[in-house]
Amino acid sequence: MTAKNISLPNAEDLLKTLAQKLRPLLRTNTALVGIQSGGVWLMQKLLVLLEKDIAAYAIEHGTLDVSFYRDDYEKRGLKAENRPSQIPFEVESKHIILIDDVFYTGRTTRAAMNELFDYGRPASITLLALVNRGGRELPITPQITAADITLDASQNLQLIQNQNGLLSLELQSKSGTQA
């Protein structure tokens, strides 16, 4: 219940900040890759917000579901719903912008990088996250974020998309009940 004391930023506002920060990174040979599911929602919205630049540089995009690369697969097994990864472009020599919703331990990023390399050798990978909530366990950190919040390990920050497509952040306690 301590979570109630923290006021969470508005996700749609953060998205605009993220778009502004992303714009200067767009150039030819860049590609966007969203990590399921929050990262994909963000990417879809960024593609619209940055439409002109995306078109000008002919920037391609894809999605990753990192389930098969997770290091906790043996403990957690496969989720009932996993979506196929779709990378419809050559990864070789591309500047990849990897998009995730909430950056926490860095394990998802590691899994995503491992998967990307199975498609080819990118020229570079930049990590973009809506929120960095602190608590990384690996020498990985996002280069671009719209907000940095420090949360307790017992708290779980999630990006939610409602029926109208609007994004919001939600704090849950680890047991899964809404705080």
Place this chain on the structure above:
Amino acid sequence: MNNPQLDVDGYLRHLLSIEGLPKRILNQILDTAESFVGVAEREVKKVPLLRGKTVCNLFFENSTRTRTTFEIAAKRLSADVISLNVNTSSQSKGETILDTVDNLIAMHADMFVVRHSQSGAAHFIAKHVPEHIHIINAGDGRHSHPTQGLLDMFTIRKYKPDLHNLRVAIVGDVLHSRVARSEIHALTTLGVPELRVIAPKTLLPAQVEKLGVHVFHDMKSGLKDVDVIMMLRLQNERMNGAMLPSAQEYFKTYGLTQDKLGLAKPDAIVLHPGPMNRGVEIDSSVADGSQSVILPQVTYGIAVRMAVMAMLAGGQGSGSQAGSQV
């Protein structure tokens, strides 16, 4: 009765037969397989899910396609694979099945893919092994061949996504076919509304209607307006005595030719589990024709087997490692 295929939490522990698996699990396997299809089209055709695991193909009966696809599936999941043709090794020296299995477990095998000419062989092994070992039935006698049934469902779903609106015909040697049994259970579990079997009386098991199928003895009425035709192989090696006049006679009546295919819906698809007897149950022009999905079946078979292995190896994990020998 408890289901040996599921653990206490309802996760898949062994894959022994489609019979007894809830729709939820079948759909989860098919959905997971969807994600594995793309892996084969990438630069590196591997995911690290079964890294460090050892999968043992235990084939007490010959098979090329099934063994190869299981081997490829396990390797694409980064497992180490050992394939044993047991009829040419220790078994011929008199070792029992369970001794063979125990020896491989002592070598730290994690998963067994078992094919045997005796119905129930995979169940028998599954009952015997410790908790952390997983068994996949790759065909046992006339009983079951669950991954073939699943890959057929996957293939049908790819071409005809709305399973609740399909008319499906299974044609041929249902009596000797473990594939047919697995297909029938899978199709009914997944809610296919009309299921037909077409075969001469001598090649149908007694009371096959009880499985929820409509029985036809001629192709003309049986194939009328069907969406999916699932051919079965005429199993010469399993036939004892004269169940059929001759292969030529069989082809004339039950062989799938372009003419007979014309009775089905114009966009009907044709499946066959292989190996095909061209000119016996299927004409070459149909097998190689535009409505045939026989080779896609093989490709999808790898993704489906990857999905099964991935689901078996994940989820149960910690706690059960000690394993209690039953």
